[in-house]
Amino acid sequence: MNLSVRPGDIAKLPSTYQEFYREIAPHFAPQDIIADPLRTLAYGTDASFYRLIPKLVVKAGCNEQVVVLLQVASRLNIALTFRAAGTSLSGQAISDSILVMLAEGWSHCDVDAHGCAITMGPAVIGAEANRVLKPFSRKIGPDPASINHAMIGGIAANNASGMCCGTADNSYKTVQDMTIIFHDGTVLDTADPDSVAAFRLSHGHLISAVESMRDDIGADAELSALIRHKFKIKNTTGYGINAFVDFDDPIDIIKHLMIGSEGTLGFIARITYRTVHDHSHKASSLALFPDIRQACLAVMRLNRDLVSAAELMDRKSLQSVEDKAGMPEYLRTLDSEVCGLLIEVEAENHDALHRKIDAAVAALEGIPTARPLEFSTDKAVCAQLWNIRKGLFPAVGAMRTMGTTVIIEDVAYPMEHLADAISGLRAMLDEYGYTDSIIFGHALDGNVHFVFTQDFAKEEQVRQYDALMQEVCNTVTGQYGGSLKAEHGTGRNMAPFVEMEWGKQAYSYMLRIKQTFDPQGILNPGVIINEDSLAHLKDLKHLPATHEIIDKCIECGFCEVNCPSRNLTLTPRQRITTQRYITSLRAIGQSGELLKRVEDDYQYMGEATCAADGLCATTCPVAIDTGSHTKNLRSTQNKTMGRRIAGLCARNFAPLTKGIALALGFSHIAHRVLGKSLLGGLSRAVRSLSGGKIPAWDPWFPKAAWFRPVNTKKVEATHAPRVSQDGERQTLEPGKEANVSGRSMGDEAPRQVVYFPACVSRSMGPAHGDLDQRSLTEAMLSLLEKAGYEVIYPANLDALCCGTPFESKGFMEEADAKSSELEKALLAASDSGRIPVLCDTSPCLYRMRRVMDARLKLLEPVEFIHDHLLGHLNIEPLPETVAIHITCSATKMNLQPKFQAVAAACARSVVSPPEIKCCGFAGDRGFNYPELNASALAPLKAALPADCKSGYSNSRTCEIGLARHSGISYQSIVYLVDRVARPRSDS
Template sequence: MQARYQAILDQLKTFIPKQRLISDPLRTLAYGTDASFYRLTPQLVVRVENEQEVIKLISLANAHALPLTFRAAGTSLSGQAVTDSILVQLGDGWNGHKINADASEIRLQPGVIGAHANRYLAPFQRKIGPDPASINAAKIGGIAANNASGMCCGTAQNSYRTLASMRMILSDGSVLDTGNPESVEQFRQQHRCMLNALGSLAELTRSNTSLRQKIEHKYRLKNTTGYSLNALIDFGDPIDILQHLMIGSEGTLGFISEITYKTVPEHPCKASALVFFNDVRTTCEAVALLKATPVAAVELMDRAGLRSVENKPGMPDFMRELPDDAAALLIETRAKTAAVLQQQIDVICASLIHLETLRPVEFSTDPDECARYWAIRKGLFPAVGAVRETGTTVIIEDVAFPVERLADAVADLHRLFQRWEYPEALIFGHALEGNLHFVFTQSFDTQEALIRYEGLMDDVAKLVVEVYGGSLKAEHGTGRNMAPYVELEWGTDAYELMWELKQLLDPTGILNPGVILNRDQQVHLKNLKPLPAANPLVDKCIECGFCEPVCPSRDLTLTPRQRIAVWREIQRLERSGDDAERLRQLKKDYDYQGDTTCAACGLCSTSCPVGINTGDLTREIRHFHNESHENTAAWIASHYGGAMRLSKAAFRIADTTHRLIGTSAMSGLTRGLRKISGNRVQQWTPAMPTAAPALSATRGNHSTGATGQVVYLPSCASRTMGPMRGAADKSSLADKTITLLEKAGFEVILPTQSDGLCCGMPFQSKGMFEAAEQKRNELNRVLMNLTRQGTIPVYSDTSPCSLRLQEGLDPALQLFDSIEFLDRFVLPQLIIDPIEGPVALHVTCSTTRMGLAEPLKRILSACCRNLVIPEQITCCGFAGDKGFTTPELNASALRTLKDSVAHCSEGYSTSRTCEIGLSHHSGIEYRSPVYLIDQCSRPRQP
C-alpha cells in the first residue's frame, strides 16, 4: 500500500473498528467491481456507520488529497461506483426510515433498499416515485445520486421531481438539512459565498436564452447526462438549487445522508396487455396515441428482443411466427377501483382501435397472467446475458428520443447495429418517455473489438444528439461511460457551467473524480472489466449485484458477485502462470473468504437475472478439496444410523453437562475448548437442542384415516434434535407433527427403519456428491415402497431436505414440504383460534427457493393476529452445521435480529438447525409452525 493510504488508514483506525477497514488484496479486488463493465481496484474500503464517521473521513481525505467514492449497492451501470482510491461503503447504520402522518412523505437513509421503502409504504397504498429495474437491490442513496427512474416513473415521479428535503454532507465536511430551518439558517450564514455563487450562476443561466431553452428541452425528455442544470432554472433559492443539484450528481458533489420523498399513489387495481404489431413504425405510432391515455407503463420490445425469449417456458407459441419487423407493447394501467380500471381500459383500447394489431387487444387483471407478460419484458436483458460467449460482457445502453420521432430512431439504431456487426443487439424500453435501452454483447480482449465498440458509441452519440436532439443517458447516469460525450450533448457553455459547479462544491476535487466530467476523451475505453472463464456454473454472471442483498455473508466476507469476481481472477492467474505469489495468496485467502463462509444456500439464484447459484460453485470447490475424503464419506453414508446415534449421544451429554454446571459455566468451558483447539471444537450455545427421544414405528398408527394416509418423513435433525433446554413445549417435532396430522384426520405411516435415512444434504453441502446421491437414492427406494409407488403422499418436515429431495426423487412420488402440506391439506381440516401475538417468522432460504414463502406467511397469519417478519434477515447463515463450525457467519447474518423481534415472545421457522441460531441470536425460542398450529387448532370433525 502506498504511504499516503497507509497514513490515512492508521488515522482511520482511531475511530473506525478494524473490521470495517478493508485493505487486503483479495477483498479490495472484490470491491473493484460494480454492475458496469469497468474495474478499478480500491486501495482501501471504508465501511461507515454514521455521519460523524463520514465527516471525519472527508476531513482526512482532504488533508491527504485522496479521492473518495461513495457506494450504496453498486448496481450502477456506467462506472460511477468504482475507484482506484478510497471506496466508501454504507454499513448497517443507514437503514432508518420514517413515514409522516398521512404517508405523503417518507424520510429515508441512504442504505434503505428501494423495494423495502415501498414495503413500508404498502399499507398506505403509497410508494416512492423512482422504480428502477434494480429496485430489489438498489439503495436509496444510489437511486437519488443517479436520479434513477424506471418503467412507471417517467419524468414526473423521479427523485428530482419528488424530492421534499435532503440532508447532505459537503466536501468541506459541513452538514445541511434542508428540512430543518435552523440547519438552513446556519448554513446560509456559514456558506454565504457558496450560496451567492450558486444564485449568480442561476441568474446567468436564466438570462442566457439559448442555454435556458436547451435545458428546458433536455428535461422534457428523461435525461441523466451531466449535472441537473434544470435546478438553475427551476428554483430561485440557492438552498433548493443545491439540493436538486445533488440529485443525479453520482457522489461528485457531496454525500446524501438522508432524503425525504413525496410519495405517490400505489393503486391496488392493475391490468396489463401485451399488444403485437406488424412493424416498428405502427408500434411507435401506438406509443404516441397512448401518451394521452391513462396508462402507467408502456414498454416497447423489438423483434430481436421477442426472439430472444420466444422459446422460454410459458411463452405463447405464436411469438415464434411473428414477422421480422414485428414489435410489441406491454401496457399497464392502474386505478383505485375496479370500475375506474375498466373505464381506463376502455379508453386505452379506443385509442388503438384504428391501428392494425396482430392479435386483438385484451387486458388481463389476473396477477399470474400479468406476471407472465412482465416476465417477457424482464427476461430480455438476462436472455442476452445467458447466451453470450464466455469472456464477453453484456452492455445495456440507455438513450431517449422525442416520442414523435421514435420509429425513425429505432430504425436508425438497427442500421447502426448492422453497420458495426452487432447482430444480437436488441431494443426495449420505456416507450412512453421515448427511453430506449439497447443490449448487446461485447468483448474487450482485442484492439479490433475495442475499435468496433468505440465506433458504435461514437455513431450512437452523433445519432442521438445531432440527429434527434435526445439524451445519451436517460436513467442510468453518466459515470465514466458517457463522460467523454457530455460536452457533445450539452454544448460548450453548459459543459463549462458544469465544471464551475463542480469547482464550487468540490474545490479540492476529492469526490469521485473522473465521473460525469472528465477531460480524457478515452476514459470510457479504459479500465475495462475482464470476464475470463472461471467455471461454466458461473460464467454467465454479469456482476450486476442483484444477488447481494440476500446473501448471509454479505457483511462478513464476500457476496456471490464478489466470489465470482475473485474466482475469475484466480482462474485467470492459473491459466496465465503470471504472478505466482499473488495467486498463492488469493487462493489462501479465498479458502476462508470465499469457501468457508459461504452458506451455499442458493438464495442468490432467486434474484440473479440469469439464475446462477453461486453455492454450486462453492460445493464444486469443496468437492475438489474433499476428494481424498470420499471413502470416509461413503463409509459414513453406509453407517448413517450409527452416526445419528452418536450425534444424539453428543446432544445428550452436552445437555446433561449444561444442566449440571449451568449456562454461564458451560459457555465459558466450551469457549475455552474451542479456542484451545483452534476452533476445531464446535460452538455451543444455550439454544443447543436436547436429544430427541426415539420414535416408535407404531407411533403414527392411531388415526381413523378419515382424511387419508400420509407417509411422514422426519429429517435427520428432527430425529436427533429435541427442543432446547427450557423450551415451552417438551415434545419433539416428530411427536408434535404426528399429533397434528392425526388431529386433521390423517393416518400417519412412518418408515420402519428411519435412523439410517437421509436426503444427502449433509454430504452435498460439503461437496461429497457420491455419498449425497447414495443417500438420496436409498431414500427414494424406501419411499417408493412405502408409498405404494407414489400413491400415498409424503410429508417432509424440514424445508432444506424437502428442496433437495424435490430436485432428485422419482417423479412418481408426491413429496410435499411441511408448508405446502399444512396449507393445502391440514388447515382445511381444522378450526383455528388465532393467538394475539406478536410472533416472529423466519422464512428459510429453501422455503424461498421452493416458492413457499407466501403459503408459510398465510399459515402463520391464520394462527396469529400479529406476525413479525424482520426486514433485513434473509438466510440465517446456520447452513446445516456452519452455525457450529463457523458461528461468525450465523452471527453476521442475524446481527439485526434481536432488535427486530424484541417485542415478540416466540418465533417460528421450518428448519431445526436454523432454529438453533435464530433462538440464540434473538433471545426467544424458534420452533416449527407445527407447534403453533397444534396449539391454536381443533378438529372440524369431532
C-alpha cells in the first residue's frame, strides 16, 4: 500500500493547511506526512483522557526539518505540537492542528568517559539511557514509572520525576546543556560558545526580556520567597519560574525554563544530563500501619538522607492487587483501614546499607504497625514488593467498567501537612462518590496520585468530576499551599487552575514568559496557559466497548516499544484506538465514505502489517495481546473460499510441505543457473505483476530441506538413526541396546526424547550464504547423538503440524484440528507424557504449550539444550563474537536467561541488540509484506559489531529476515551448540 498523502485528503483541509503542506512537502519523505483520517486519529492519541484529531501529522527526524516546520508555521500562523512517546497523562501531547512526531534520527546517545554526563536525542527511551550508563554504575536522575517507555524529550519537557529522584535529581536539577529550536526556527546550543554568542546578537530582545523578568522578580522579596517555598516540594504547575531566582545568566534561565515547558516555549532537540550514582546495595520493606494517618506520620519521620523511596499505598490500593499472581498472601488478611509504606534504602556497600536499615527502623520506633517491620535484601523478595506498587494503576484500569476512562491525578503537599491532607483527600473522594478510587504515590516528597474511573459520555459524571476537581484544587492550594501538579505536567488538565495555585502576580510572569518565547502563540496552544476556565472538561476521550480482548486498554502506549510496525503503520495502542473509532462510527449510524475509508485503510495498516506476535502483552499494564485481536479479526473476515482452501491444506499437509520444499528447490536451482542479479530482478517483476501476492526472491531464501525419519513403520512411534563410532547408521528401538558415542548402554535406561521437527524445519533448509549447509534436523540429530539421546519420532510425521500457520491467518478450526492431531501423536510417542518432547522451532512450541495436554513435557530447543544437553557435552567456546536474536515466543516463555546462558557457553562474546524486539517476519508475513520486516530490523546492521560474522535464533523464518537485514548468516542456536560440542567420555 502506498503510504504517501493522497491529494484528496489535502484538498479537504482548510486552505492555510493546504499551503502549509505544499511548503513543507519538499523537505520530507512522502510517507512522513500523514493526512488520512485513520492515522491522524491514531497518531493523535496519547495516554491522557483527552482527544483531539490533528489535521496533519508530520514525522520529523532532524533539526533541519524542525526548523522548516517552525518557520512555515510561523509564517502562516499555524499551531504545532511536538510529541515524543505520548505517555503523558495531562493532555499535553495532542493537537487539532499540526502534530509533529519524533521519527528515526533522534535516538543518539553519548556518554562521557566516566559516565558522569550523558547527551541524548529526545527519542531516547529513559530505560535505554540507564542501560548505557549501567557499566559506569550511573543513571539519569529522573525515574518516572514510565521510564521503560517514556522518551527523554517528554521526560525533560514535563520535568518528570518518580519514586527516588525527588526534587534533587529531576531534569531541572540535573540538566547541563541543551539544543533548543525556537518558534522562528533559530537554533541555540547552550554548550557551544559560538552558538550562544550568535543567539545573544540575533535575539537580544529575548535576552533583554528574560533579564527584565529576572530583575523584577528578584526585586520582589515576597514573590521570590513564594517561588522558593513552592519549589521545595515537587511542582510542575505552570512554568519553572524558579529559574529566575536560581540563576543569573539569561542562557541558564532559558535552559531551565525549557524544563517542564511541555513544548510551549520551543523544541528540545538535544539534552545533556549530569548523571547520578546507581547504588548496587539495596533493601526494601513493606511497612504496614493501622491507617493512612499513621502511615503519613511515619513518612514525616523519614528523609532522603535516610531512605531513597517511601511509596504510600492505601488499603484500596492493596486490595486492587491482592488477588494477582505473585502477591504476598498476607495482603488478603489486612484490616479495612491498613495502609502500606514501601520503603527502600540503598548504599555503597553492605555495612553502610545495614546501618541505614537500623537507622530507618529506629526513626519509625513508637509508631504502631499492623505487622512487624522487616527489611529484605533478597532481590526476589524486593521485586515482589515493588511489583505491588507497580501494579496499582494497571489494576484499576483492568477492573474499570467498560466505557469508562481511567483518571490519574497528581498533587503534592508540604510535608508538615501530609497526614491531615491525605486523610482529607480520602474523605473527599468518598464524599464525591469515588469510593473505589485508590491513593498511592511518592510520599517522601509529599506527592500522591489518586486514581478513579469516569464515564465522560454521561453529563452528570462530567459535572461530578468537575465538582471534585474544584474542591481538590481549592484544598490543595488554599488550605495547604501544595502543588496541583507534582510530576505529570500541567497540560490541558490543570491549565485553567494555574492562576489559582500561583496567584495573579506570579501568573502574570508566566503570561510574559509565553509571550516572550512564543509571541504568535503557535507552540502547543491550550497547554499550561489557557484562559478557558472549562478547558479541563472539553475534548474528553470516550472509550466505547469494542471487543473483550481490547476493552481494558487505557491507551497508555506501554505496548509500543515492542511493536515491529511502530515505524511503518500502527502500534497496538493505535490499532485499538482505531477499532474504537470504527465502533463509534457504526454506533452513530455512520455508514458512508468516512467509515468505509477507515475500514479499508485498516486492512493494511492495522491487520496486514500486524505481526500478531503478542509481544505487546508483555509490557501492557493489563496484558492485552493485540495480536490475538488481529487474529480474531482475520477469523471473522475469512471468506468461505479461504476456509475451504485452509481445510484442504490441513487435510493434505504432507503434500503441501513437499510442495513448499519443491518450490524452494526450484528457486535454488534458478539461483545457480541465472545468478543472483537476474533471478532477483525477475522475481521482483513477477511480484509486481502479481500485485504483491508472490514473494520476491532474495539471496537469503532457504533451500529445500528433505527430511525423512528412518524406519517409519505404522506403529505408535519410530526412532531416529544412530551413528556408531565406525560411522554405521543404526536404528534404535525402545528397550534395545545401542553403542552411543562409544558407550555401551547395556541394561541402563537410555536417555530418550520425542523429537518433533516443525514443518518449517522439514521443508526449509539453509540459505546459500549460511555458514552451515546442513538442514536443522541434521544438526539437531547430531547434537542429540553427542549427548547420548535416543530419538523417537511421532507417527505419520509428514502430516503433522502444531496449527500455528493456520492460527496466524485466523483459521482457528483448522489450527485446533492440527494441534489435536499432533497432540495425540505426541502422547502416543511420549508414553503419555513420560518422555519429554522436543520441538525445534520456538513459535510452534509456544502454541503447543498453550493448547496441548498438560501431561506433555514440551521443550523449546534452547530450553532443552540448557536443561538437558549441556551437562552431557564438552563445550569448546568459539574465540569470536556471535549475535543472538531471542524470538517473541521465547521471550513470552521467559527463556531469555537460558538463551543468553547457552550462547555465552558457546562463544567468547555474545551480542543481542536491545533495540531489536520482534523481527517482524511473523511466519510468512515477511515474504508477503517485506516492508514490515525491513522496518522492524532497520537498526540491526548498525547495531552489530564489525567482528560479528554469524547470528543465531530459534525460528527459521525469523532467521531469514535477520540474515537479510544484517548481511550475516543467522541460523538456529542448535547449529552453534553442535559446532562447539563434543561427547563427554563419562556420558
